[in-house]
Amino acid sequence: FERSYDIADQNRFFGPKQLTLNDQPLPAVPENEGYYVTSAIAQRGVQWLNEHHAQHRDQPFFLYLAFTSPHFPLHALPEDIARYADRYVSGWDAIRQQRWKRQREVGLVGIELSALEKSTVPSWNLAEEELQRRLGPGEVGYAVPWTELTAEQQRFQATKMAIHAAMVHCMDRDIGGVVEHIRALYDFDNTLIFFASDNGASAEQIIRGDLHDPAAPLGSAKSYLGLGPGWSTAANTPFRKHKHWNHEGGISTPLIAHWPAGIKSRGEWRRSPGHLVDIVPTLLELAGLAPPASFNDEPRPSFPGRSLVATFANDEPVAHAPLFFKHQDNRALRRGDWKIVAAGKDAPWELYNLVTDRSERLNLADKHPDTLAELVAIWTARDAAYAQQGATGTPLPRPGQAKPKK
Structure with a gap:
């Protein structure tokens, strides 16, 4: 900035x-x-x-x-x-x-x-x-x-x-x-x-x-x-x-x-799931810019998000990779209508269909074990990839701190 x-x-x-x-x-x-x-x-x-x-x-x-x-x-x-x-x-x-x-x-x-x-x-x-x-x-x-x-x-x-x-x-x-x-x-x-x-x-x-x-x-x-x-x-x-x-x-x-000039719909709901990681790809598309290949002379990982521009006109699904969540040992992954979630490091995974049960009242883990296992495998692989990615590269300083020397 x-x-x-x-x-x-x-x-x-x-x-x-x-x-x-x-x-x-x-x-x-x-x-x-x-x-x-x-x-x-x-x-x-x-x-x-x-x-x-x-x-x-x-x-x-x-x-x-x-x-x-x-x-x-x-x-x-x-x-x-x-x-x-x-x-x-x-x-x-x-x-x-x-x-x-x-x-x-x-x-x-x-x-x-x-x-x-x-x-x-x-x-x-x-x-x-x-x-x-x-x-x-x-x-x-x-x-x-x-x-x-x-x-x-x-x-x-x-x-x-x-x-x-x-x-x-x-x-x-x-x-x-x-x-x-x-x-x-x-x-x-x-x-x-x-x-x-x-x-x-x-x-x-x-x-x-x-x-x-x-x-x-x-x-x-x-x-x-x-x-x-x-x-x-x-x-x-x-x-x-x-x-x-x-x-x-x-x-x-x-x-x-x-955005009255760019969004013709007025007061309409969009129920397609999105994520904060979608904001930058959206803005880059609207600005006609390609994502930078590097940052601070280091290769930049590909964006996990997708542009939301298409949803401005229609309530159509965004072509996301499964949405990944992890915070203080709480875990979740959403792919399409399905979501797995666990409340704590050692807590068992739960499975929900968010179209019919977004209030997460009915855990379907026992009824759909194959779906559960597939989503858990995706989450585990993504978690390992992010951990490896975070262990490389130069961390950015907090505001007010000196930038790291190369």
Whole structure:
């Protein structure tokens, strides 16, 4: 990139201590300076759009905005939190049912709701007793039925979700500001905009950064809260599990494409599976560019992704190789309608038909052992190939670090 603004401190939305601008370290931001990282990212984007328009207005631009919201900790502007103060008092069970009903009404999904897994939490989460000792008696460690919570716990949990919603609200507002700036400066109808998320909602509950002050307002810089498994389950409706796992709740995210001059369809669903690795091949095709053969004088591996351009016109399958997933010993592979997934290093493989069972309720491993074995063999070979590929070549430095010498 010709310009970059990197936040290597995801623990502080109001006063980050690790920032770089164009790979050069910036001083830490004082907490009382009025800084909020979501808005800061958008403001940099607007600044660079202005610079590009002043210097290269007849040339195309590429802008990548990677917001940290709504990653933990739950930090949001108080005026945005107030908007949602009473929105979630009905609890995660009711909200989950409401969202599932709405999803079916608009045609987004036609599947059953995934089974509730009360005790599914990351192994590094703090124990419930420790959470309550450090965060207060309103915290809970598991996705138990809402009716089992005390009144104090319900108030605390409803506030947490209000903060999460406020983080999304601010991000939405700031994205809107960037979009309106593009509309004012450029040929908006001929600008392709992708919106995507990186993973499902997180059930993590840990305390980092400047820790948590129980006396501080929830959502402020002195607080440190995670969404937790109850609200994460609701946020991932109708899918199973959370971020960290490779079940659909951890990896299924939306991709929205807006390009009036190039996409004639309006408001249509595309159900063909895609992956983040498809974005670069898509952009290269639209730009009329071939993938580079090397990078930093080293051979570049072939792209695992495929262009999504054909799906702009029709909901047709992308000619993918099987989609590979691995994260913290959780594993998955999708080929066509079939998906294998395992929740942990030593966990057995599960097999699902995602056309009929995307909520992953019916494990078909015993009924289709040949399909299972074939997909496991593909995953194993891909895993070995990626491990070998990662062991060669020169690693890229983090922003702000010196580039390795040859």
